[in-house]
Amino acid sequence: xxxxxxxxxxxxxxxxxxxxxxxxxxxxxxxxxxxxxxxxxxxxxxxxxxxxxxxxxxxxxxxxxxxxxxxxxxxxxxxxxxxxxxxxxxxxxxxxxxxxxxxxxxxxxxxxxxxxxxxxxxxxxxxxxxxxxxxxxxxxxxxxxxxx
Amino acid sequence: xxxxxxxxxxxxxxxxxxxxxxxxxxxxxxxxxxxxxxxxxxxxxxxxxxxxxxxxxxxxxxxxxxxxxxxxxxxxxxxxxxxxxxxxxxxxxxxxxxxxxxxxxxxxxxxxxxxxxxxxxxxxxxxxxxxxxxxxxxxxxxxxxxxx
DNA sequence: TAATAAAAAGACTTTTTTATCCTTAATTAA
DNA sequence: TTAATTAAGGATAAAAAAGTCTTTTTATTA
Ligand code: FES
Ligand code: FES
Numbered sequence: 001x002x003x004x005x006x007x008x009x010x011x012x013x014x015x016x017x018x019x020x021x022x023x024x025x026x027x028x029x030x031x032x033x034x035x036x037x038x039x040x041x042x043x044x045x046x047x048x049x050x051x052x053x054x055x056x057x058x059x060x061x062x063x064x065x066x067x068x069x070x071x072x073x074x075x076x077x078x079x080x081x082x083x084x085x086x087x088x089x090x091x092x093x094x095x096x097x098x099x100x101x102x103x104x105x106x107x108x109x110x111x112x113x114x115x116x117x118x119x120x121x122x123x124x125x126x127x128x129x130x131x132x133x134x135x136x137x138x139x140x141x142x143x144x145x146x147x148x
Numbered sequence: 149x150x151x152x153x154x155x156x157x158x159x160x161x162x163x164x165x166x167x168x169x170x171x172x173x174x175x176x177x178x179x180x181x182x183x184x185x186x187x188x189x190x191x192x193x194x195x196x197x198x199x200x201x202x203x204x205x206x207x208x209x210x211x212x213x214x215x216x217x218x219x220x221x222x223x224x225x226x227x228x229x230x231x232x233x234x235x236x237x238x239x240x241x242x243x244x245x246x247x248x249x250x251x252x253x254x255x256x257x258x259x260x261x262x263x264x265x266x267x268x269x270x271x272x273x274x275x276x277x278x279x280x281x282x283x284x285x286x287x288x289x290x291x292x293x294x295x296x
Numbered sequence: 297t298a299a300t301a302a303a304a305a306g307a308c309t310t311t312t313t314t315a316t317c318c319t320t321a322a323t324t325a326a
Numbered sequence: 327t328t329a330a331t332t333a334a335g336g337a338t339a340a341a342a343a344a345g346t347c348t349t350t351t352t353a354t355t356a
Contacts (some may be wrong), residue, residue: 001149027280061301063302094150095156096288096291107266114259140251206323208333210325
């Protein structure tokens with residue numbers, strides 16, 4: 001459903017919301033290492049997000065990425081739009097050219113409510129809200145250092 | 149979640165269950181046309197399914213594809229396994245290396261039940277059952293000729 | 297001011313997925 | 327038995343996605 005690129009992007013934005021702020025920026029190296037994503041690829045994605053004003057950055061020593069107050073009020077949906085584009089979620093689970101209640105595919109009745117539910121979460125919650133929930137409820141955005 | 153290849157394969161198998169039988173075989177040309185899928189690509193997929201004994205075929209005039217009695221008792225999951233492999237459904241929606249209740253990603257609580265629900269349907273129902281439900285409930289496997 | 301650390305930018309490569317083409321083999325029917 | 331029709335198989339090709347590398351720019355600090 002989401003591209004790898006988009007998954008990396010979402011996780012790194014949540015990571016920044018949890019670990020960084022205006023006084024503590026984090027470099028792409030550390031982010032990539034902690035999330036176990038390819039470093040130069042993630043750098044590209046963060047550049048893209050920066051261009052779309054979803055993340056803030058500073059060059060130079062002590063530089064890195066972080067979320068300013070505005071960035072924090074954006075939604076995960078904004079990230080999806082920036083990286084994958086809006087179309088990703090409209091698609092029919094079985095590949096019909098259009099997903100609709102009028103002409104549902106055989107799994108529409110299961111797939112559509114799910115898509116709606118995720119979309120709602122992506123659209124309606126801010127990045128900080130996501131970050132808060134993650135901190136309070138044992139959810140994880142990386143399996144680094146977790147016993148397998 | 150599923151590749152295009154797999155979506156084409158599932159829809160064409162359901163198509164055959166609905167429209168073909170041992171006495172009426174259907175050529176890849178007609179299937180591709182009715183489902184609006186690329187013809188030579190679909191041919192490849194049907195070959196693959198045939199090798200895995202999920203579909204039957206006959207060469208020559210009046211030849212084509214169809215499902216014999218055994219084929220009809222297979223599941224949609226068998227199709228997924230043949231084309232995409234089993235791993236596709238285990239994956240974490242946000243790209244963690246493992247999807248688990250123990251270390252859930254932020255959308256696991258929504259995504260996992262959905263995956264389970266679809267998996268159940270794919271595993272437990274036979275192709276004929278799917279075909280029956282489609283015929284009885286206004287579900288569609290193609291939008292050809294449907295007003296947009 | 298010089299050395300250094302980090303992001304920005306762009307070109308490039310590799311891998312995967314999707315799709316096409318061409319030749320061969322099998323079957324049917326005239 | 328010959329022509330026509332259709333699947334099978336194999337080799338490519340094209341497109342998209344994922345990933346890398348190198349150079350430039352900007353900021354920090356010694
Ligand atoms: S029509 Fe297939 S998921 Fe909605
Ligand atoms: S852990 Fe992400 S979907 Fe299960």
